[in-house]
Amino acid sequence: MTIIDAIKIAFRSIYANRLRSILTALGMIIGVASVIALIAIGQGTQQGVKQEIMGLGANLVFIQPGSSTDQSTGSKGGRGSSTTLVLSDVDAIMDAEIEGLYGASGQINFPAQAIGGGNNDRVDVVAVDAEYAYVRDLNIEYGSFISDNDIARKSMNIVLGHAIADSLFPVGDPIGESVRINLGGKFGFNFRVIGVLAESGGQTVQDTAVYIPIPSLMNRLRFLKNPTGGTTIQQISIKIDENADEQVIKSELEDVLLIKHDVIEPDFIINSQNDLVNAASAVSKTLSILLGSIAGISLIVGGIGVMNIMLVSVTERTREIGIRRAVGALSKDIRLQFISEALVVTIGAGIIGVIVGIAIAVIVNGRMIAGQQMATVIELWSVLVAFGVSSIVGLISGSYPAHRASKLDPIVALRTD
Amino acid sequence: MIELSKISKDYYTEAGTVHALRNIDVKIQSGEFVAIMGQSGSGKSTMLNILGCLDQPTAGQYSLDGINVGDKDDTYRSILRREKFGFVFQSYNLVPRLSAVEQVELPLIYQGANNKREVALEALARLNLDDRAHHFPQQLSGGQQQRVAIARSLVVQPQVVFADEPTGALDTQSGQEIMKIFSDLSKEGITIVLITHEQHIADQSSRILEMSDGLVVSDTLRARDPL
Numbered sequence: 001m002t003i004i005d006a007i008k009i010a011f012r013s014i015y016a017n018r019l020r021s022i023l024t025a026l027g028m029i030i031g032v033a034s035v036i037a038l039i040a041i042g043q044g045t046q047q048g049v050k051q052e053i054m055g056l057g058a059n060l061v062f063i064q065p066g067s068s069t070d071q072s073t074g075s076k077g078g079r080g081s082s083t084t085l086v087l088s089d090v091d092a093i094m095d096a097e098i099e100g101l102y103g104a105s106g107q108i109n110f111p112a113q114a115i116g117g118g119n120n121d122r123v124d125v126v127a128v129d130a131e132y133a134y135v136r137d138l139n140i141e142y143g144s145f146i147s148d149n150d151i152a153r154k155s156m157n158i159v160l161g162h163a164i165a166d167s168l169f170p171v172g173d174p175i176g177e178s179v180r181i182n183l184g185g186k187f188g189f190n191f192r193v194i195g196v197l198a199e200s201g202g203q204t205v206q207d208t209a210v211y212i213p214i215p216s217l218m219n220r221l222r223f224l225k226n227p228t229g230g231t232t233i234q235q236i237s238i239k240i241d242e243n244a245d246e247q248v249i250k251s252e253l254e255d256v257l258l259i260k261h262d263v264i265e266p267d268f269i270i271n272s273q274n275d276l277v278n279a280a281s282a283v284s285k286t287l288s289i290l291l292g293s294i295a296g297i298s299l300i301v302g303g304i305g306v307m308n309i310m311l312v313s314v315t316e317r318t319r320e321i322g323i324r325r326a327v328g329a330l331s332k333d334i335r336l337q338f339i340s341e342a343l344v345v346t347i348g349a350g351i352i353g354v355i356v357g358i359a360i361a362v363i364v365n366g367r368m369i370a371g372q373q374m375a376t377v378i379e380l381w382s383v384l385v386a387f388g389v390s391s392i393v394g395l396i397s398g399s400y401p402a403h404r405a406s407k408l409d410p411i412v413a414l415r416t417d
Numbered sequence: 418m419i420e421l422s423k424i425s426k427d428y429y430t431e432a433g434t435v436h437a438l439r440n441i442d443v444k445i446q447s448g449e450f451v452a453i454m455g456q457s458g459s460g461k462s463t464m465l466n467i468l469g470c471l472d473q474p475t476a477g478q479y480s481l482d483g484i485n486v487g488d489k490d491d492t493y494r495s496i497l498r499r500e501k502f503g504f505v506f507q508s509y510n511l512v513p514r515l516s517a518v519e520q521v522e523l524p525l526i527y528q529g530a531n532n533k534r535e536v537a538l539e540a541l542a543r544l545n546l547d548d549r550a551h552h553f554p555q556q557l558s559g560g561q562q563q564r565v566a567i568a569r570s571l572v573v574q575p576q577v578v579f580a581d582e583p584t585g586a587l588d589t590q591s592g593q594e595i596m597k598i599f600s601d602l603s604k605e606g607i608t609i610v611l612i613t614h615e616q617h618i619a620d621q622s623s624r625i626l627e628m629s630d631g632l633v634v635s636d637t638l639r640a641r642d643p644l
Contacts, residue, residue: 005526016514323510326471327524327569328499330492411472414510 001333003340010341013313024309025349027302028390032353033360035295035386036378040361042288043382044375049280053273060136061250062276063089063236063257066267084267086230087214090129092260093238098252100244105131106214106233114210116168116179116193123164124209125181127217135239138206143175143195146213150194154215158191163207165196181210189220246272292382296389302349303393310342310401321405322413335406342398343391350390354383418608419445419468419577424477424487426463426631437463439631440477447576450603451610452619455628461612462581464628468610469502469579470494499527503570505580509562511554517541517565518550524573540572541565544598560591567598571607578602580611584618596621 014021065085090106108127113120132138133145141162150157158179165174174193182188191212200206218231240249250270257268314321321334361376368374426438437460445451445468453461466472467479470486473494479487486497498504511520521537530536541550544564554562563583570578580599584592600621603609611622619625620639627635 001527002529009526012514319510320512323512324523324527325495326469326498326504326510328495328527328573329523330495330499330527332492333527411466414471414506 001329001336003336006333006336006340007344009337010344013317013341014344017313020309021345024305025345025352027305028299028346028349028393029302029353029356031295031299031302032350032386032390033357034298035292035389036354036357036382037360037364037376038291038295039288039382040357040376040378041364041374042284042291043377043379044365045287046281046284047377048373048375049284050277053276053280059240059242060273061238061240061246061253062271062273063238063253064234064269064271065232066269083232084261085233085236087129087233088230089233089257089260090131090236093236093253093256096252096256098249098256100241100249102239102241103131103135104236104238105129105135106236107132108214108217108232108234110183112184113182114164114168114179115182116177117170117172117174119168119170121164121167122208123161123181124205126209126211127214128211129214132211132237135237136206137239139198141196141198142173143193145195146211150213151215154218155213156189156191156216157194157213159195159197159211160193161197161207161209161211162199164210165193179210181212183221187221189217246274295386299386299389299393302390303346303397306342306346306394307397307401310338310398311404313341314338314401314405317405318408318413318416321408322410322416325408325410326414331406334408335402338402338405339395339398342402343394346390346394346397350387350394353390354387357386358383418447418482419443420478420480421468422478422480424464424467424474424479426460426467426472427475436631438467438474441631441633443626443633443636445608445610447608448603448606449608450599450621450623451608451626452622452624453610453612453626453628454614454616454619456614459628460631461628465579465581465610465612468577469504470497471504499524500573501576503567503573503575503578505563505566505570505578505583507582507585509554509559509566509586511562511565513554516551516553517546517557517568520554520565521569521572523569528573537568537572540568543571544568558591559587560594563587563591563595564598567595571602575607577608577610580609582612582614584613584615592618 063085065083087106090104093101093104106129110125112123112125114123128146130146130148130151133140138145143159145159146157149155158181160168160174160179168174168179169177174196177193179191179193180188181191197206214231214233238253240246250272253270254266258264258266261267324334358378361378364374365376366374421441421443424438424441425436428435428437441464453464455461463472467474474487477487478485481497486494512523515523518534518537518541521540522533525533525536538547538550541547544567546561546564546568549557549561549565554565557565567583578599583599584595587595596618599609599611603623609622611618613619623639625635625637625639626633627637
């Protein structure tokens, strides 16, 4: 018997048991489709996180305060809870003239309400120095960013993120307009708009932030005061040469700050953008593996379904097997027939599953689901793995029933009703 | 052509050993039309199955054209069935869901033949079933189904056709038609071994073997009735 004849016979009997074949295939279709769709979602999330971090600006190193230690109890606070990072650390870093270091900028972040142009919005206030726009690669759409002059004068000037400018001043030029920043209850300050940032294009906070000069708030907000008399900042961003050795720069930065802070153990944390990407990738990679495994399990369950149906089919068709043996079918012809049948079902299901999986990934891509912007990346390897595994599952599920069919005694099979 | 010597077949059941065939010696020449008669349980079906290489004897020698085929493996016996034998059963044994022409194509599929459809249609035409080629078993009368089964057995140009009570499930007239076909085949030189328990069927053969309790109790050569 030729393979083509075996496949023809397989199609005949699959067609004859249409409903059963479809239900059997459905298990495999769901398995294959979910492998592809879930891995696409996992990969999309991974890539989204990566882009978000890269969108912060290329080649950045971040320094944040370490955890605080209660002097009396010794208990540690959360990361970044220490007040050890101060504005003068930025000067110390710049004075060290580290090779490959282009610039450093300190910042303080806090949420607030912005009121202007008769509208209001929640914003992230970022108090920065004049280096910030350069270090973080910010693009100005209108006006200008905070200048050295603003810092020196402690001016009450403000630069708006693109989305905030749109929401407060949907019509007309916001430059020169007044914006009030409310910190809740008692604290409220009036600023004058001097610039608007260009749209970032990424999923970053920069569109919903507003920028003010650090010194403008220093004297007014007591929580910024450090016990040592400096201004506590929450983060120093450092721009480095993309060809520079990140590890060398990080260790030099550590040395500078250890001396400046006069401590042996760092009371700060240094992370590069790559560290953040790697940490985030590790999380989303775990997510991908988890989703893939769940989908893989459903593929195996589908395979068990195929084997089950094939066993039933062999039992039901015992007499037919006897007839075929009587007219000259070899034992291996019978085996080929049943394996072909299992393979046609699973490969067919694999093809449909690939189409459905890709369709789901394409449909979901870019949609908001449960408040999350979904992004999917269809991986060729996931398609090949899903399809390959379903075919192998088909081969395995078909083998045992086919073996049983091929070993039937023709006489016994012919006597079966 | 066919030579059985000291063939025995035992079945082992919970009730004990059943001796279905006991030391049987039979020779069948090429072109003979042999009718096997006997009560049910006399061993005639067992003998037919062994002759047709569907079953293997417990002891004894079965030589076909001088080759001992009794102890050959399953593949060898399958190929013998495929190339040299045709089978016709009382219950027709057609595969459900296959049309008449597809039934006839079955042996050709396993032979790996090329022009299956053409050859199968010719075989059907020979049995006046051209107009039923695309009918399914349930759309055919008993006599027509049996003719499809005969066409299937003939399509490989067999040396021997084995028939196990081919008219047993048919009315008298259809039965007569089927017997006419066998008689014609015999005239063409095809060896026929046929089981029946009806004398008037056996009367159309050239030789009657009567079996009882696993033994051949009589072996009669006879002149054929002109039909």
